[in-house]
Amino acid sequence: MKVCVYCASSSKVAESYKTEAYRLGAALSEAGVACLYGGGSVGLMGKLSEAMVARHGSITGIIPKFMVDEGWDNPDVEMVVVNTMHERKYKMLESVDAAVALPGGVGTFEELMEAITWKQLGIFTKPIVILNVDNYFGPFLEMMQKAVDERFMRSEHLRLWCVVERAEEVLPAIANAPVWRSEDAIGIAAL
Numbered sequence: 001m002k003v004c005v006y007c008a009s010s011s012k013v014a015e016s017y018k019t020e021a022y023r024l025g026a027a028l029s030e031a032g033v034a035c036l037y038g039g040g041s042v043g044l045m046g047k048l049s050e051a052m053v054a055r056h057g058s059i060t061g062i063i064p065k066f067m068v069d070e071g072w073d074n075p076d077v078e079m080v081v082v083n084t085m086h087e088r089k090y091k092m093l094e095s096v097d098a099a100v101a102l103p104g105g106v107g108t109f110e111e112l113m114e115a116i117t118w119k120q121l122g123i124f125t126k127p128i129v130i131l132n133v134d135n136y137f138g139p140f141l142e143m144m145q146k147a148v149d150e151r152f153m154r155s156e157h158l159r160l161w162c163v164v165e166r167a168e169e170v171l172p173a174i175a176n177a178p179v180w181r182s183e184d185a186i187g188i189a190a191l
Contacts, residue, residue, distance in 0.1 A: 002034040003174070004092040006111040007044035008104035009072070017103050018047045020133045023167035024102065025051025025059075031171055032057075036092050039063030041074035044102050049077050062091045089114055098127040098174045103136040119160045120153075122185030127177030128161040129170050137163070156188050 007021055021044035028035050029052045038045055039061025052059040053076050060078045064085055073079055082088050089111055093099065101112040118124035130137050141163065147153045160180065162173040 001032075001097045001174075002036065002095065003028065003098045003100055004036040004096045005048060005100045005102060006092075006104060006108045006115075007037065007048060007102035008108055009038065009040040009043040009045045010105065011042045011046070013043065013103070014134070017044055017133050017136070020131060020167050021045075021047040021102050022051045024048060024100070024131065024170060025057065026055060027167050027171060028052060029055035029057030033171065034058035034060070036060050036062055036096060038088075038092075038107075039067070039073050039077070039079055041072075041076070044104065046074070048102070049074055053077065062088050064088055093118065093124050096126065098129060098177075099124075100129045100131060100170055100174075101137075102131050103133055109140070116160050119180055120157055120185060120188075122180075122182030125180045125182050125185070127174045129173045129177070130161050130163045131167065131170060132163050132165055154188060 025048040035052060037048060037059065040046060049059055060080060061074055062080050062082060063073050065081050065083060067073060068081055080091065082091060093115060099115045101108060115124060115128055119128060148155050148158060159178050162177050164170055164173050
């Protein structure tokens, strides 16, 4: 199994976020699950990769060349260098069995929203798990409910993702995620 993990590179965030990123890396490694992530060495990205490297887990960074030029890449992990952010996002989803979102900023939100959009359209049909550490994603989840309430989305679209609070719950959430079939997605998406 292989998952992609979206998460922040900021090192200034609360320790609880870093701790859960480390726990996720440990859980993935111990289960033999390979990981694709943004390729950074600090913040949540750093803690995720640190845990995986310490346990000899399989982790690969997908990073645009301009970030490598800035020195943002992690020298401790295998790295795939791409030309653009678009290519990075595509490569992170093209061969994985699930996508997981830890807390992060606008980049994490953008990646998560693209995965959700692709799933809504049947382009990506794998589980999406939101690791809602300290209810970080609470306002986002409220906004998604509002989109349903205001009829911008169907209620079925609230099943595009699962929400958990602890890293240990991620793999069971992936295993128990509702099936989303590409042949049904367009029909559901049509309002």
